Amino acid sequence: PQPVYLSDYQPPAYRVTHTELTFDLDPAATRVKARLHIERQATASADEPLKLDGEQLTLDALLIDGNPLSGNDYQVSDEGLRIEQVPARFTLESEVQLSPKDNTALEGLYQSNGMFCTQCEAEGFRRITFYPDRPDVMSTFKVTVIGDREREPVLLANGNPVEQGDLENGRHFAIWEDPHPKPCYLFALVAGDLHSVGDRFTTRSGREVSLQLWVEQENLAKTEHAMGSLKRAMAWDEQAYGREYDLDLFMIVAVNDFNMGAMENKGLNIFNSAAVLAHPDTATDGAFQTVEGIVAHEYFHNWSGNRVTCRDWFQLSLKEGFTVFRDQCFSAETNSAPVKRIQDVSFFRTAQFAEDAGPTAHPVRPDHYIEITNFYTLTIYEKGAEIVRMLCNLVGWDAFRQGADRYFARFDGQAVTIEDFVDCMAEASGLDLGQFMRWYSQAGTPEIDAHGEYDYAHGEYHLTLRQRTPATPGQVDKEPLHIPIAMGLVGTKSGQDLALTLDGNKLGKETVIHLREDEQTFVFTDVAEAPVPSLLRNFSAPVKLHFPYSREDLAFLLTQDSDGFNRWDAGQRLAMLALDDLIAAHRNGVEKVMDSRVVEAFRTLLADAPADKAVLAEMLTLPSEAYIAEQQPIVDVDAIHAAREFVRQSLAMALRDEFMATFEANRSSEPYAPTPEQIAQRSLKNVALSYLMSIEDEQGVALCEGQFAANHNMTDVRHALTLLVHSDRDDLASPALKTFGEKWAHDPLVMDQWFTIQVSRPQPEVIDRVKYLMAHPAFSLKNPNRVRALIGAFAQNRVNFHRLDGQGYALLADVVIELNQLNPEIAARLITPLTRWQRFDETRQVLMRSELERIQREPLSSNVYEVVEKALA
């Protein structure tokens, strides 16, 4: 497979102004007729051939302006169709045949539970018909769907319904028209036995929009939360960005087999059922929040992605980074803002930092790729969102909003680049964002070494910052970035933020300093008392910041920092210092001793609890094993697990009564609601229960059993079940698992949780459980959610996946090899943990590499090929 380069971009020679499609649906032999209205661009020469993308299609007819072409007039290859001579303006008609039921890759037109559905982004449309499958070709669409009246009573496509009726032989049809020109990756079709829940939304200019959520009958009771989320998102986009919806109808469909979370097809969003269905009995608080966030994300794409789209796939972060930033802000406003930030950053620093430090590291705007599907990454999405967040903070909200208005107005209906977006921000703010653009082209996580000195004699604080970005594959030399660092100086006597004066300018009590050089010193004057600096507040830039904080400094910031995020971060840093010592002790076979400062810090937190219970729950949660691993030069999974367990148990023993009191104080029998207050209370209660269960406290175990049996809501049930299964009390765990599995056997989304809980436990025989569950009748490699729930979850089970006998690696490689044939996109994603082999000890490195090599010897899809090749390079 050959890479595609950004520098090779050429505008299209031909555009499609209007697209007419007719689908005659059949599981094994769907016929697609296309009538494309095509025009040569003024810039292209008359002898420019017409090249259309097309894969796995059987071409049955081809006509230009009504005249059939003969075999000499065109060529069909694995990649598509080429016609040497075409007029400047013409209609091209084609008829192809394809087999949705055999489409296990879930790209293009496929079947899920007997229902027909599509996934076209990025390059799935070429599996539906011959077409210029690139985002800078935008066309209006008219779509006729013909299906079986019994099997497919509901026939949906983008836009507005214009006609429907019956045909012979039990068939019927529906015609849809989408007046907004769109790239073909936003095309969608759904047909099946679906049922809908309806609602309405009136836009602020008075347009009545009909909202429909289409699901299988048994899921009708799980739609309320998504519908509510959609209406909140529609209102938020009007209020925050002045963006209204632009069609009379907005539809969401839930499907069980889906590679990603959801897809923003114009007017017809298609969702993984896991990202849209939620009911208190079946979904956890976390799942409710995910549904809200993804519903909003896909809705926001209607402007950031659909009305204004990407010129080419290198610009993917233009729509994804911006839209993730938008959904993060929305969720922050509807939930607890500090907790949303803590959770996002915590995930980011674990998973994106690891990606940025590994063999598949790439810039937010990559300059080449082999398989674009591999680039729907944390870097494109989450780091892209962090860059947009920095932009917003740099220019300020008002200028950012003006810049966004400009962007939407200027580029409406166009396919544009990241420069176009940043230019609007530069124009609206008057700032020079030249150096800032490096964030898009430079891969790797910048590291900042900071140190500070207080000069008592002059009342000055000198803060020196040095930045460097480590080399990443294909990018050895890095240039300094423009890094905004939000900060304050917290007085050690007063415990208050001190007034900041820099270069004679009075800056208030919090400011943003701009690091642009390799090294810079900032001298704050009139600093009345010795401070502890609070740096990178609210994670103002996606960097690793090192500052030689003492444990006393961190304990101080934990209670005194005015920035909630940094209070949490100080706790994490304090715990990390203790964990580092314990990891070393474990490796050296020395007795482990708990750092009393951590115990005292936790005691203070529990006694003097912050008002936001959700924040407290986060503060009481230790860094995850994955995050701790990220901080180590060589990952020692066993030492990390042992050290973390030791800290958990020490805290539980020392603060047993406090945890018990916290648990009791936060129990509630109120009817479940996914409100921020209830979610906060449940998380705090469940964190306390986790501590009690870590020492198998007798009363704690009874409370855990009771919580499981009470069956009040899935958050509490799942948490209790997880704690039982992860404890050594098999006498309690086995019957609980059995009850749960039998009760929910009919519900795939709950069964996914049942699989995950079992394969995440730390006990070593879990590998056998994974093998046993792979043979379970409810397991299937064809369902991505199930694969993620079982295999994906096992690969996150750090002590067991990284077993020294290599069985964990071998199991994953076996699955990847099989999935490579069925679903290359999912196969390539699943390899990720193996690609991180450089981070482990020699023995594991050898084992991991040999599994990668075993995969490499197979005939590979371009998806898997690209990942393995990078991992072994």
Ligand code: B3K
């Ligand atoms: N835009 C889709 C991505 C789907 C791509 C799958 N290969 C989801 C989203 O970001 O909203």
Ligand code: ZN
């Ligand atoms: Zn998106």
